[in-house]
Amino acid sequence: MTTLMLCIGVGLYAFNAFLVSTTLPSAVSEIGGARLLPWASTxxxxxxxxxxxxxxxxxxxxxxxxxxxxTTIVFLLGTLLAAHASSIAGVIVGRVLQGLGEGVVAAVCYMLIPEIYPRHLIPKVFGLEACVWALAAFGGPVLAGIVTETISWRAAFLINIPIVAIFLATALSVPTQHAAQALKTAIPASRLTLLLFAFILLLAANLTPLTISRNTMIGLSMAALVLFVVLDKSALESILPRGAFSSATAVGFGLWSVLLMPFAQASSGVYLVYSLQHLWHMGPTTAGTMGALIALSWSATAIGVANIGSGRMQKALIVASVAVEACGLAGVAFAILHPSLPLLTLSLIAIGAAFGMGWSFLNQTLMMASPDGERDKTSSLLPTLQSAGYALGAAFAGLVANSVGFSETATDLVVRQAVSISFFFGFIAVLPAIATSGLMLLKLQTDK
Structure with missing residues (x-):
């Protein structure tokens, strides 16, 4: 029962992270607000x-x-609000409540694994969670597409309700020894508020027509992110591990790669399904299936390389994976600008394969490179930093596309150009990750 609960908790996060890529294009057709698409994801x-x-x-x-x-009840409230929204603003507020609820649920589920299971079973449980994530990431858009096409986009959101009911029933099985304890740390509210402020400023910059105002908002957002890192480094209880994003450590270089790879790929979660529906005139189910190719390719490739034990081969795959992602992003940009469905398909598979071939090795390398006292902090940061990359990437993708004229009333030519440019921006953004991955491995070698 407990294992089922953990799987549902992690699966809900993955399912809802990818759900909107399939449902929102249909929602926008009904209630408008295409320019606000990045807000729902970010x-x-x-x-x-x-x-x-x-x-x-x-x-x-x-x-x-x-x-x-x-927190599951908070998530449920967000689901109901999004499903019954009469405007895109209502959907966005619902998505925020979903994120607040599911963010805690997923994190607590991961925390419970080493507490509940004996040491020899922990790797198997984490492997099971990885399979659940991949299944939800692939099946979520497909299932949401079928429900959207046969019933409505609102019904796609409501798929969560029976899943949540099962989760709440299984949550009662959490052993009583995992009860409340004496509080040792406080919530870093000021730093987290600063981080949220930076995201909101980036999203607001998407909507202003004035270049000066837009650039000011972007500048303030970047300043807020830098200030967050500075304040966190001087805090007694920091969120980031020591040396995060620093050029003095291998972990510092590696964390840049962890941030930049999802940052560059985030355009697909915002605009891919929308493009397939509006430029290739696919239905929600077909478009959702195409959109899930990245997740399917990621899973298949990860299984294929899972048994590689050679450290040299693992390091080579880390650097190669970033290069493959860059090629895939460039291919998507070209395939949308000069319509080619076969090239688009191959490019999406390449992006997924890039993550499958190197992502787990990158994460393992960073965990092992961290000092013993910092290892837990680094491990817990990796999924959060991945989400931060997607969130920042979605905001910047919207900024780029909207500045070119993307909207629900734009012509197909404008949509094609705007979405293509947003993917090309991702291609440019991921190039530094090739260098940071290589520098991480070089630093590890010289530190031996």
Whole structure:
């Protein structure tokens, strides 16, 4: 029962992270707001990041069972609000509540694994969670597409309700020994608020028609992110591990790669399904299936390389994976600008394969490169940083596309150009990750 609960908790996060790519194009056709598409993705992820960083404190204060039940109810409220929204603003508010709830649920589920299971079973449980994530990432858009096409986009959101009901029932099985404990750390509210402020400024920059105002908002957002890192480094209880994003450590270089790879790929979550429906005139189910090719390719490739034990081969795959992602992003940009469905398909498979071939090795390398006292902090940061990359990438993708004229009333030519440019921006953004991955491995070699 507990294993089922953990799988549902992680699966819900993946399912809802990818759900909107299939449902929102249909929602926008009904209620408008295409220019706000990035908000639904970015604020869900931003809210989940803030909630995830607070999860340890909530678990300590409330106990695991109460924290899971309470935040699942918040998620359920967000689901109902999004499903019954009469405007895109209502959908976005619902998505924020979903992110706040599911961010805690996913984090607490991961925390419970080493507490509940004996050491020899932990790798198998984490492997099971990875399979659940891949299944939800692939099946979510497909299932949402079928429901959207046969019933409505609102019904696609409501798929969550029976899943949540099962989760709440299984959450009662959490052992009582994981109850509330004496509070040791406080929620870093000021730093998390600063981080959320940076995301909101980026999204607001998407909407202003004035170049000066837009550039000012972007500048303030970047300043807020830098200030967050500076304040965190001087905090007694930091969120980031020591040396994060620094050129002095291998971990510092590697974390840049962890951030930049999802940052560059985020355009697909915002605009891919929309493009397939409006430029290739696919239905939600077919478009959702195409959109899930990245997740399917990621999973298949990860299984294929899982048994590679050679450290030299693993390092080569880390660097090669970033180069393959760059090629895939460039291919998508070209395939949309000069319509080619076969090239688009191959490019999406390449992007997924890039993550499959190197992502797990990159994460393992960073965990092992961290000092013993920092290893847990680095490990817990990796999924959060991945979400931050997607959130920032979605905001910037919207900024780029909207500046070219993307909207629900734009002509097919304008949409084609805007979406193509947003993917090309991702191609440019991922190139530094080739260097940071190589420098990480070089630093590891010289530090031996």
């Amino acid at each position: 604020l869900y992820l931003a809210a989940s990041i803030v909630a995830g960083a607070s999860a340890a404190t909530l678990k300590s204060r409330m106990g695991a069972r109460n924290a899971l039940i309470g």
